[in-house]
Amino acid sequence: MKKAMNCFSSQSTEERIKEAARQVFLEKGFDGATSRDIAEAAGINIALTNYYFRSKEKLFVTIFEEITEFFFTGMSAILSKPISLREKIAELIEHDFRMLRENPRLINFILNEVHRNPERMGKMIGLQKVLHHSMLDEQVQQEVRQGTIRPISSMHLMTMMVSNIHFLFVSKPMTTQIWNMTEDEFTKFADAHKNLVIDMVTNYLFESEKA
Amino acid sequence: MKKAMNCFSSQSTEERIKEAARQVFLEKGFDGATSRDIAEAAGINIALTNYYFRSKEKLFVTIFEEITEFFFTGMSAILSKPISLREKIAELIEHDFRMLRENPRLINFILNEVHRNPERMGKMIGLQKVLHHSMLDEQVQQEVRQGTIRPISSMHLMTMMVSNIHFLFVSKPMTTQIWNMTEDEFTKFADAHKNLVIDMVTNYLFESEKA
DNA sequence: AGTTTTTTTAAACAAACATTTAAAATCTTG
DNA sequence: CAAGATTTTAAATGTTTGTTTAAAAAAACT
Missing domain, CATH: 1.10.10.60 (Homeodomain-like)
Structure with a gap:
């Protein structure tokens, strides 16, 4: 039927x-x-x-919601994992990197469409926001109290991790154009940068450990 | 007449x-x-x-070229300054931050339009590329040889600085929406993050100095 | 002044757009 | 197979798009 x-x-x-x-x-x-x-x-x-x-609009909303859900679900899952902060940072960066390497236009798309219609994000984040923040925030603040990491808010930490990885792909068209890169060269550069970022973020965060 | x-x-x-x-x-x-x-x-x-x-297209090209020139000129000037690497990093970050705080849509615009028409960037970067790279690269590699900073390419360093600042504004609509921020709250958050980034990048780069 | 050139306007243009209609084609089911 | 429901199509809808036209208005010049 x-x-x-x-x-x-x-x-x-x-x-x-x-x-x-x-x-x-x-x-x-x-x-x-x-x-x-x-x-x-x-x-x-x-x-x-x-x-x-x-309508075109309704079709768009359908796929926009699917895409944003796909985008946030993986991140959310990692943030909720019962692993150490150090592991969590590395896993989140690796995850986002893999996701965006396979879907380079993902963030540009989401960021542009959220700018075009900010209310659209409203529904999506009800749960996402809570999950993201509370889970990571608790863990971060505990480590701060213990003195194992620098004093930092989970929001700044999150921004640090996300910025360094996401911007790689947001700026991919400009990067490849400016430095005359092939697709392969960009992939190699991005992969090296990802490792550098993991190193930098964890080093900065856990700096008080050594000495 | x-x-x-x-x-x-x-x-x-x-x-x-x-x-x-x-x-x-x-x-x-x-x-x-x-x-x-x-x-x-x-x-x-x-x-x-x-x-x-x-035509609309011709008008667009005119203002696109003006905007990209404005975007790159300031950065280029700082990269060519005869100052220490440490100062240069701080100055570049401060400059980009100020520029984007006053023109938050600047990068989104450039990145989107370069993606829509990659050839357009071709003319602009003739001099920019040379300036950017050679000036910074020389200074970085010298410091690497002296052992004052970690071994790193100027491209990775540039990407590190730019990613952390630019993504703040690329993602501004999403950030303010997700965390329910007012304009003032975002400004404060961004400013704090900028200082954190300067700290993180320089600490990471010059880590071998202390100990 | 009057004449010519430059600037601005209202109106219209064709092309591209999202969307609708009504009929044809296909599938489902008794 | 035949009746009914569903899916697909070609064609047309009205709107919005970028662009043009021809006349009006303003400015410049002699």
Whole structure:
């Protein structure tokens, strides 16, 4: 009654549209992407995007929420892990690095669309915010009290970790253009930088340990 | 023969259009901005944008080049200063921070438009690249040879400094939204983070000095 | 002054856009 | 197979886009 099968495609039409929309929106943003772009990428008629999703806007919201959930879920899981702060820092950086290496346009997309419509982020963060902050904050402040790390807020620590990794990919188009890098050269540079960042952040944080 | 004076505006019409275009393009990007947006912001007839600049594209290129030049010039000047590496790091970070605090949309704009049209960056960087790299690279490698700083390439050092400051503003809409920050709270947080970054980078780099 | 050039305007232009319609094609089910 | 529901299509919708036109207004010049 509901589901129909396509002759020459393993995916449902709805899923094909979403996958095409994901790709096109990630690449061009909401303003830069057209309904025809998406239809063409999905190999379907233009009217179908409005048959399955009622509008370009609604289709966008659907995939935006999926993408932001994907973006935050992995981070959130690591922040909740029962591991040492040192391990947690390394794992979070490694995770974000892997995620963005596979999806370089992810942050640009999210950051741009949040700027275009800040309220959109409102619903998403209800749980995310609580999880993120409390879990890490408790652990950080405990270590601060014990004197094992410098006095620092979890917000600054989080910003430090995230900035150094995320900006690598936010600025990838400019970096590769300015330094005339190939894709491989960038990958190598980024990987080396990631290790450097782990080193720098942990060294800075746990500096009071040595001496 | 050439110049005409406006009755009720101190600026020339051409300059008013450029100023409006600067504001609208920075806020919405090329795709999100319309000719009517710009005309309205400038308080002029729509046809005038095409009378002074031949097209939306040409107007965009004009202000894009001005903006990128503004963006790079200050950095370049500091990188060429005859000061110690330690001073140079602090000055560069302070400069970028000030510049982006006054123009928070600057990097988003440049990064997005470079991604949309990578060739556009080509002309700009001819001199910039040379300046940037050689000036800093020489100084860094000398300090490395002297053992005063960790072994590091100027590219990684540059990336470290820039990432930590620039991402603060790239992610400003998301940060303020997620942590429910007011403009003032963000300003304070960003300022504290900037100082933390200077501390972290210099501590990491010059670590071999103490002990 | 009057004439020419420059600037500004209202109106219209074609192209691109998101969206809708109505009919055709396909699948589902009794 | 045949009736009904679902999916897909081609075509057209009205709106917004960037751009042009032709006339009006202002300024410059002799």
